[in-house]
Amino acid sequence: MISALVELNPLQLTFYSAALLAIVASLKVVTSKNTVHALLYLVVSLLAVAVCFYLMGAPFAAGLEVIVYAGAILVLFVFAIMMFGLGQDETLHAPSVDGSKVNQFSLWFGPFLLALLLLIELVYAISSGEIQARLTANTIDAKQVGILLYGPYVLAVEIASFLLLAGLIGGYHYAKPEGVGLDRKNNLGEHG
Amino acid sequence: MIAIPLSHILILASTLFVIGFVGVITRKNTLFILMSLEVMLNAVGVAFIGAGSAWQQADGQVMFILILTLAAAEVALGLALLIQMQRRFKSLDIDLLSKLKG
Amino acid sequence: MTDNMLPLMTETVLAFLPFYPLISFVLLILLGKRLSWRLAASLSIAAMVLSALSSLFVISQLSVDIPVITSHLWTWFTLSLAEGANQTNQSAASININFYLDGLSAVMISVVTGVGLLIHIFAAAYMKADENFSRFMAYMNLFIVAMLILVLADNLVLLYLGWEGVGLCSFLLIGFWYQEKANVLAARKAFIVTRIGDTALAIGLFILFKELGQLTIVDITQNAQLLWVAGDDKAYWITLLLLGGAVGKSAQLPLQTWLPDAMAGPTPVSALIHAATMVTAGVYLIARMNGLFLLAPEVMNYVAWLGAATLLLAGIAALAQSDIKRVLAYSTMSQIGYMMLSLGAGAFSAGVFHLMTHAFFKALLFLTAGAIIVALHHQQSLFKMGGLLKRLPFETALFAVGLVCLMALPGSSGFFSKEAIIAQLWSSDTAGPLLWYCAIFGALLTSIYSCRLFFLAFMGESRFEQNLQPSSSKLLKFSLIALAVLSLIGGVFANIIEMSLAEVFPLDTRIVESDPYWLHSVAIATPFVGIIFSWFYFASYRSKESAASNKNTFIASSSGIATFCRQGLAFDSFYHWLLVKPYCYLAQLNRRDVFDQLLMLNAWYVGLCHDVLKSSQTGKLRWYAAAIGLATFLLLLVLSVDVISTEAS
Numbered sequence: 025m026i027s028a029l030v031e032l033n034p035l036q037l038t039f040y041s042a043a044l045l046a047i048v049a050s051l052k053v054v055t056s057k058n059t060v061h062a063l064l065y066l067v068v069s070l071l072a073v074a075v076c077f078y079l080m081g082a083p084f085a086a087g088l089e090v091i092v093y094a095g096a097i098l099v100l101f102v103f104a105i106m107m108f109g110l111g112q113d114e115t116l117h118a119p120s121v122d123g124s125k126v127n128q129f130s131l132w133f134g135p136f137l138l139a140l141l142l143l144i145e146l147v148y149a150i151s152s153g154e155i156q157a158r159l160t161a162n163t164i165d166a167k168q169v170g171i172l173l174y175g176p177y178v179l180a181v182e183i184a185s186f187l188l189l190a191g192l193i194g195g196y197h198y199a200k201p202e203g204v205g206l207d208r209k210n211n212l213g214e215h216g
Numbered sequence: 217m218i219a220i221p222l223s224h225i226l227i228l229a230s231t232l233f234v235i236g237f238v239g240v241i242t243r244k245n246t247l248f249i250l251m252s253l254e255v256m257l258n259a260v261g262v263a264f265i266g267a268g269s270a271w272q273q274a275d276g277q278v279m280f281i282l283i284l285t286l287a288a289a290e291v292a293l294g295l296a297l298l299i300q301m302q303r304r305f306k307s308l309d310i311d312l313l314s315k316l317k318g
Numbered sequence: 319m320t321d322n323m324l325p326l327m328t329e330t331v332l333a334f335l336p337f338y339p340l341i342s343f344v345l346l347i348l349l350g351k352r353l354s355w356r357l358a359a360s361l362s363i364a365a366m367v368l369s370a371l372s373s374l375f376v377i378s379q380l381s382v383d384i385p386v387i388t389s390h391l392w393t394w395f396t397l398s399l400a401e402g403a404n405q406t407n408q409s410a411a412s413i414n415i416n417f418y419l420d421g422l423s424a425v426m427i428s429v430v431t432g433v434g435l436l437i438h439i440f441a442a443a444y445m446k447a448d449e450n451f452s453r454f455m456a457y458m459n460l461f462i463v464a465m466l467i468l469v470l471a472d473n474l475v476l477l478y479l480g481w482e483g484v485g486l487c488s489f490l491l492i493g494f495w496y497q498e499k500a501n502v503l504a505a506r507k508a509f510i511v512t513r514i515g516d517t518a519l520a521i522g523l524f525i526l527f528k529e530l531g532q533l534t535i536v537d538i539t540q541n542a543q544l545l546w547v548a549g550d551d552k553a554y555w556i557t558l559l560l561l562g563g564a565v566g567k568s569a570q571l572p573l574q575t576w577l578p579d580a581m582a583g584p585t586p587v588s589a590l591i592h593a594a595t596m597v598t599a600g601v602y603l604i605a606r607m608n609g610l611f612l613l614a615p616e617v618m619n620y621v622a623w624l625g626a627a628t629l630l631l632a633g634i635a636a637l638a639q640s641d642i643k644r645v646l647a648y649s650t651m652s653q654i655g656y657m658m659l660s661l662g663a664g665a666f667s668a669g670v671f672h673l674m675t676h677a678f679f680k681a682l683l684f685l686t687a688g689a690i691i692v693a694l695h696h697q698q699s700l701f702k703m704g705g706l707l708k709r710l711p712f713e714t715a716l717f718a719v720g721l722v723c724l725m726a727l728p729g730s731s732g733f734f735s736k737e738a739i740i741a742q743l744w745s746s747d748t749a750g751p752l753l754w755y756c757a758i759f760g761a762l763l764t765s766i767y768s769c770r771l772f773f774l775a776f777m778g779e780s781r782f783e784q785n786l787q788p789s790s791s792k793l794l795k796f797s798l799i800a801l802a803v804l805s806l807i808g809g810v811f812a813n814i815i816e817m818s819l820a821e822v823f824p825l826d827t828r829i830v831e832s833d834p835y836w837l838h839s840v841a842i843a844t845p846f847v848g849i850i851f852s853w854f855y856f857a858s859y860r861s862k863e864s865a866a867s868n869k870n871t872f873i874a875s876s877s878g879i880a881t882f883c884r885q886g887l888a889f890d891s892f893y894h895w896l897l898v899k900p901y902c903y904l905a906q907l908n909r910r911d912v913f914d915q916l917l918m919l920n921a922w923y924v925g926l927c928h929d930v931l932k933s934s935q936t937g938k939l940r941w942y943a944a945a946i947g948l949a950t951f952l953l954l955l956v957l958s959v960d961v962i963s964t965e966a967s
Contacts, residue, residue: 053235063251187289249940
């Protein structure tokens, strides 16, 4: 096992450790009691996957992963949790017996540790000349993706735009306070 | 040449997928289910990117972008529904939503 | 008109003959109550007049040189036999709408159109007040159409069409006043009972076609005589089945029970269908298929015995009836029994001749009875009549004429035909002296019940208190008088009929010399014996004094035997006990239909599946997700096992 590890080149080593990080973080997402903990772990998991993407020769996808997933979507989660009190439920029902101290600690320590590991890895990957050399050999850059996206896949892009529009309208419709712009307030209220 | 074997990438993707799936079926909190879904979608993305890089085709990344779009729309709607749920049931317990019981 | 034109014209007239009443039927049904009485009556009667004139014309064209006139209208359909089943070379038979006129069908169409016309005229007057008058006349016309098709058909399929058509019309007309339950039940009974015979007939046709590959009557007769010798098994079974059909339609034993109940219909219907024409369809069928029946002497013997049994049974039952129409119904059965007896004895032309004379006098009797019933405010019970001789002299005279013919007193038409039958019984191969005695006894019974009827209804003290309402309609009287004249002088047709039928039936080669010398005198004397016997036996019915004193005893005369006879020798209750009750019992047993339960098993199974699947619908989203995951796992498992196994091999 160890000899196998030694034989790995730096790129592979980085990839496998990032993958391990992603798996551990994902496990924590699924198992943690606290909503915010889970979110932080999710961020770490996504970042680790972004590293994997980078090492697989897809820097554009890695960038999108960071920007859209770890950036936009997770921010959406955070805002939803904070503004609408969605996190309360689980923390209330969580078997947190021993006060806020442990909670406070576990709130930041785990994600911090994992993120630190990820950072080290990332720095190493970027600074290591060997990795860079290996990567440039099989990178698929944004230009190729863009040509393909607006060439053969233009219809899929259109459909995706419809999907986003639907998501926008649906999100607006469901999330707005009850009764705003609605004549059927009473009906909805009865059903609730 | 690719440095990482495709099979390893796919194992990573499957592992992430299964972790997400386990989250979906074990957690009662709808928010966690939503996050687990994100993990699952992400795992699919890994599989696509891995395949794309294995064959040196940009199609994998195109697919990833589409998945990204899907995830964004899904999260927008899902969170909005979660807000509705919180308003109506004062709870996020998915098991409360069982009106379709046969 | 040149001579060449004449055959063509005859064919055309023949082709159109049944269609006048059909057109009238369609018009009457379509226009319905919008027609006034005058219009509806003249329409239906005009159609009948056209048919009657046409038949007169085509019959006049028949001669020794032209024994048969056929008219091809169109090909109906083609039947083909399955390979290997046919014994003849011909594998396909085309069923045509062909009309075939020979001596036999000439007699039949003259009876159908002639008597039919007179009855239509009577009915127009009789049913004048009925609100569904045009429907009634439409049915009557349809009946005539069906009957004409029956007798003119050149093949058995077309004959079967007419056969079922008259059955349908009989059903419609018995149940004409469908708002009364008894009528509906009678109609249903008639339909179902005759259906038994019809089924036998249909099966007979199937076998006939399978064996001979033909359904055209002439071909059947020829082929059968070529292929089979007398006493052939196939001929035996086929003729037995045909006899089954004839028995049902002609109300012979054992399917006779429907006829007395059929008297529930309007009286012109009883006259037209249940006395003069339809019930003789069975007689016609046997006469028409005589070539086949001659090949099965045993069946001929059965026919004779059936006829004899029916005529005795009906005669005995008629002795005890209290309803004037039921007496006539039983006498119809017994007279048809005579025809059957005659056919069975091989005396075809005598039987057909009796069919014709019977049509005349039975129509007369029924119509006169109808006129009397109307005059008595729809009172049909004989015990409520009496003394009508003075109060309704015209009807009494007509009725007496009918009864004289029925009793076959010398000089009347019934005499010629019935004597012709009885004379041939003794020396017939398929009948014999025993049947001769039956016929003589039947004649005795006939005269006794006729006298009883006459004494009860027309003599003695009047037991009907209300004022009479005799109809003064000229139409009514005209048709009655015409029928009476026909009944009286019907005997003069004897030679004409015998001549025209000579072509149809095989020549009678029996030696008549073997008959004892007293046969004829006994036959002639029998009715008089009956009259004298009844004169004394039923003295109380005709004497005024005792009638006045015993007014109530007539009504209450219900000893065991009388009731037994009145119910037609209890055949109805016998069948009820034998067939209806077991059937009802089985139906009761099988109320929760076994096959239904088998079907319900399906429903139960579906319900079970529903319950199982319903319990899987927990409404819990996570369970659904888990189920999807499990299914995916299983699918992948199957796939990988498949891949592994193919790799291993």
